[in-house]
Amino acid sequence: MKSVIAGIAFLSAAVSVTPASAQTPCQPATYAAPDGDFVVLAKSPAVAAPALRYQFRDGRRGATSDADVPLACGAADVSVDGEVWKPIAFRETPASFDSVGTKMNGMLIEPSGQNAQRPLVVMVHGSERSSPIGGIYGYAMAAQGISVFVYDKRGTGGSEGEYTQNFELLAADAAKALDTARGMTAGRHGRAGFFGGSQGGWVAPLAATRTKADFVAVGFGLVASPIEEDREQMVSEVRAEGLGKDAEALVNRLSAATSKLVLTNFTQGYEVLDAVRREMAAQPWAAAINGEYSGAIARMTNDELKRLGRARFDNVELIWDYDAVAALRKLDTPLLWVLAGEDREAPIETTRAALLKLAEAGKPFDVYLFPDTDHGMFEFTTAADGSRSITRITDGYLKLLGDWIKGDTHGAYGRVERLTPR
Structure with a gap:
């Protein structure tokens, strides 16, 4: 499955901010509001340096070089609607581990303080070749009180080996990553599991059958073969x-x-x-x-x-007729699956039907759908020729992921629809 490339047109609230060219240079970090809201600023290959990608918890995103950027950078903070947001202190620990004879490169991101019940999640990537280390998603999870382990897919970033889309091999890598992260956080984590987006929806559930996992969360993935x-x-x-x-x-x-x-x-x-x-x-x-x-x-x-x-x-060892349902049948771990209602890259009909059938059979699966969203949980506008332009990640998606991983879903999550009974 192709990775989601962020070329973002941003819908902003009408706020008065200092023009980007006159701002203090923005620093990569995660900044929190007094009420717990946050924005992640990170380097991105889709944004020309020295500008950064920004991502709010509610899904608004863009570049700090945008004319209508809704924040202003200070020397050690950012201002949003006139309110000062302070950087969140994370403990970041480089890591390496061996998987199937290959040295892999990773990073553990932990919120400050000691908490023996803090969830731990391993981020299972999609088909992209870029490194997730230093990216938006890991910090967006950590900002919600979750310890996060990110690692470079084999053959990418600092990991050795050859790039592949062989799900069995990638699941072995993910399982080893979770074992490594557990060892690094012994005594300061509670439930531990996987989150996979896009192609990670094939890999994460399979990885959970290869090692002990307390949960699996999937966004815009498929229960269908390639x-x-x-x-x-x-x-x-x-x-x-x-x-x-x-x-x-x-x-x-x-x-x-x-x-x-x-x-x-x-x-x-x-x-x-x-x-x-x-x-x-x-x-x-x-x-x-x-x-x-x-x-x-x-x-x-x-x-x-x-x-x-x-x-x-067929140069990446793709398992063309991969049986995702068979892997899910083996899984008795709680699973969250979030569907993008208008997903053109990973159409949801087969996936939705399979997940609901498994849930009806007693599997502990929670299935949600965000309407009017495309792959990546992106909202979009549609041109006269039918082409789509991405606007933002839909409101509620990041918060739903964080709350579900923490075992504390409550309240509203944007326009989400729950498809399985509580």
Whole structure:
């Protein structure tokens, strides 16, 4: 699953602030309001230095260089709506651990003070290759009173090995990360588990079957295989174009054809793919169909696919027909799953149905949905051509994650809908 790239247009409240160019340079830190609200300022590859990415607990985000940035930086604090917010002191401890013969690089972030009941969470990343160390999410969790362990995915950042999307190997790494974090926080943590976003929704529950975990939380992940994800993305694309059942049937046939190729290392399935290509050639909309990979496969020649297909589409050891439901059936750990209601990258129909069925069968699963949100729990605006522009993370999402991990969900969380009974 592709990582969420933050190119953010920000909807701000009407506040009067000093122009960004005249501000004191902002310092990476997490700043707290007297009432417990917070904003994280961090370096980001999506923001040109020396500006920083900012992220409020309520989901507002942008760059400190934005003309309408809703905060002003002081030498050791920030001002929001005229109120001074002070930096939160965290204890940050570099870490390394070995997993399946590979040295991994991590960081433990702990709120100040000793608390033997403080939750501990290991952040399980998505498919991105960037380091989560120093990123927004870890500090947004820690600002809510949670100890957080972040680590570089193998083959990225300071971790050795080769980048992969093999869920079994990534789950082994995550399990080892939790064991390491537990050892580092002995005597000063309570319940301990995983949070995974996007592709982490495949990895985190599997990791919880490989080591003891007290909880698993997932945001905008899938209970569907990568093959099903590709198919559902194409179905979502034809529905967004207002096309009918014939178009859905055609992209389903395309998915069946391309799945044969990827499951046989591009040795079988070409006759069926050719038949689908002939059908698609008569459809003016077919050139705009992408999915996760099927559109690109359909637009390559058979000779190209035989020579290059595996290198192009299967070079990261992806488990194409991964059975996520089987992993969840093994899981008796409390699980939170948060769905993005209009997720184009990870369409939710199969995932929602599978989770509710497992919950009805007695699994301790809490399923929530934020309406009108896309992958990453982003709200968006839609242009006349159907394209979307991200605005913000939906209000309530970060707070729901923090409260659920602490075992203390109460009150409202924006516009969230709970899909499972209490």
